[in-house]
Amino acid sequence: MVDPEARDPDPSETAALLALRSLHLFEHDIRAAISDVVGGLRLIERSRLAPEARVQIDRVQAAADTLAGLVDDALMTVAGEAVIGRAEGLMRLGDWLAALNGRWSGRATEAGTAFVVERRGELPGHLNLSPVTLDRIAGNLVSNALRHAGAGGVRLVVEGQPGAGLILSVRDDGPGYPRAVLDRMARGGAYPARGGGGALAPGGGLGLRIAAELTREIGGTLVLENPDGGGALARLTLPEALLRYGPETLPEPGAQPDLGGLSILLAEDNLTNQTILRRVLGGMGAEIVLVGDGVAALEAVEARAFDIALIDIEMPRLSGLEVMQAVRARGDARAALPMVALTAYVLRDNREAIYAAGADGIIGKPIASAAEFGRAILRYAGRPAGLPEPEDVLGRGAGDPALGQKMDAARFEALLAVAGPDRAELLTRLISDLGGVLAALDGALEAGDLPEIRAQTHILIAVSGAVGADRLYRLAEVLNIAAKRRRLGDLAALYAPCRADLEDLIAYVADRAARPDPD
Template sequence: MAERGFRAELTESGHGAQKRAAMLGHDMRAAISDILGGLSLAELGPLDPDSRLQLKRVQSAAEQLARLTDETLALVSGDELDQIEAPIHTTLQPFLDRITGRWQAHAEEHGLAFTLDTKPDLPGIIGTDPVALERILSNLIGNAMKYSSAGTVRLKAHMGPRESLCFRVRDTGPGFSDAAMARLFEFAGRPAESSQPGTGLGLHIVRDLARRVRGQLQLANLAEGGAEVSVILPRAAWAPGVQSTGDLHDLPDLSCCEVLLAEDNPTNQLLMRQMLETLGARCTLVKDGQAAAEMLAAHRFDLVLIDIEMPRLSGIDVIRRLRTAEGDDPGTAVLAVTAFVLAANRDQIYAAGADGILAKPIMSLDALGEAIMGVLNRRPCNCTPLSDSPPPFDALHLDRLLALAGPEDGRELLIRMHDDLETVRGGLIEAFERGDRTLLLSRAHVLISLAGAVGNGALQALAENLNAAARRQDNTEVGRLCPRIVEHIEALCTALKAEFGSRYNKAGA
């Protein structure tokens, strides 16, 4: 009895810590959201070059702080952050420009220069986790500046052999000593005789993150003095399913959409309204949950963006009321905007009936546009500029994948993709008939990757929605989605089979 009581006390204590971590996470993200919102609005005003440089530096640091907050709180609470619901698509040049803006200001403070050297053959989009990559580069650049008393720290990005993506940070310091080389990546591995402050934790972090993104590290002392640390990403690490340069997804056209924005924070109200109007939406703003519920009861909207934590009535309660009132109707597309990001919070929001979740702070118009496209793919409305019958695959996308694979490997790639899709189709049918949730989740997960690999955004969105429905055990939604997804897979298999014939059978293969 005493042992059971002690265990129960520990469990209650653990739940209390998780709840406290979630609440702290919410307040921290809300504060960071205010900072980023204010910085974004400050950009609209006239600034001299030095002030704009400092603004960019603070903005980049705040964005990185928001990402690190998520990871830290997930670690403290013992929870896991929800998996990203779509493949990562990071536009490379703006990513590098943001890093440059941040570190140029640091360099000036230390009497140094910082330069970015890029080559024209860089990919437009990469699939590498931008949070991990930014932490890697920031640690390398920070170390380079620490050891350079004068001169220039350089970040070079270029394509290497076999389409590897290379990031090289070069400094003008003394280089690595033999003692440093021997312990370089160890935890707190800085040699005791080092005159620089710190413990050497930065390179230990870099090694861990490089492994996470499947990258390789190279270090060298330069003949002319200084050191160079390189992060090499093989093609499989940076380009799983990405599109060719210039083939970026367009932002959604909301010019015929009536959008309800429910948000109580004045900074977020102004920022999000500007973004929505930039996308062409006609935006109605309400400042609390009760007003949102009343507005939804009186008017039909094409899209609802709703903050989860609001006065008088929470966003979750508003969504539940909306879904109850809609009954069997197709329903309104709902995007929840929240500073609560842990998995349990997200499950609760999806269970209430949200079609998608966008975490605060909102980093960019692209992030908002992508989230809106995601919910409109799941729950199309009259304003959605989506085709009723999108092509089974993106031709340019597939062309690039097969060209990179080469003739023989390209043949094998098409055959394998076709066979994998047939396996997924059969598995989904079997899982639905048997009520096998585990099999359903595994097949939906594979389908998300396959659909992304051929650029079929509609099928990918359906697979993501099926995955979410299976996780929350929504059998009604699973039953609605499975037949549609099977039809999409059959169409894609037919298209890939025809593509194989047109590409390879003509050559007598």
């Protein structure tokens, strides 16, 4: 019987599906290649280079970091995993400005002009925003300005004042924006999509359209004008909800954690990655035993005790998954060795396989920040880097100010603003994910299942940090640390305040999902 609704497959749809499947198959190779590029650039001794070469290397490094973020987002999207709403954590404004300057100053020099960054007013220490998103907005504005800059070059002024947002102004001394572009922005910046009927106006091309659309997605504003005296000015305002003033939430740039006294087994077969990781870990004071394949990794575990093992997934003789499975099956004290996968395989199916093999966590390649890398190692090894200890919660309770505020409503609303039209789906997913964590933790605590407690608290740490539940984030960290240390007698007391805050967060998200969005 013929289905009357059936139709022959559209050749264009079939081609698109095949292309997506091919891209998914090449996902690991793409990530691994980018990891080699980013890592290889970091191995260059800049002090030995001439000033001109150093500027170019800094520019390429900044561009490579941006490319790594863009590719990561693209591959996540192809795999059907949401990018919007994914926990990004806080970005340091100073680090981002330094990277932006490194990327564009060399290009300006090549064009016979200059790029200058100027800071004014009281600037926030951090932004609750993806650096890739901000790179795309600012990069398109700066790129457009450099194409039309006169002898005066391009100036980026970053100005902040608590309560008024953060303003990034890009100005050049060129001929100014065409009237059609200014009129379009005045009407809300609705640039036509390519192929959507009508060519883009000169000076108002794809870059400005991308900047305008991304600005709307993060809840900001973008204004273009031709100021008195000539030139062009683009003024980007980031909303207060994305800014973090006050005491530094994260250590200062370059302030790396102390890994002294920590013995680390590093199993990695790639020579570039070996060199990078050995330098990074050694610079933080760790004692490192380096092996190049899975069999050697198991031999090292047999020979001595380690505080933590960092294991690449793709290795000769035995894969990283096989190594972790063998360690967990030992049946002795070393079976509890904290193990973290170092891998370019970061999508959902890969993560599930890695955790099923016995991993305590996953650190994706390339390593974006040595300091964040070090802090992650301390956390997985059960050594908190400046975080509250279990004794703090047991002795002083969940009201200890060191645990932070219960809920940052502004950060939560900023997350919804970034999600844009997908905010309803994000809220539904949050309720489902948090409810799943609650049920899994209840079962794990009752059964004394330490690996499951560690796995679920890792999820809770990521989600609570993204949505602004700072106290829950810290309580989950403390519970995770206690589970790593096998403090079975303390788990119930530590879980009680964590569970209460988790229930409150689920209720908070459900209430927000039931309310209409503010105008």
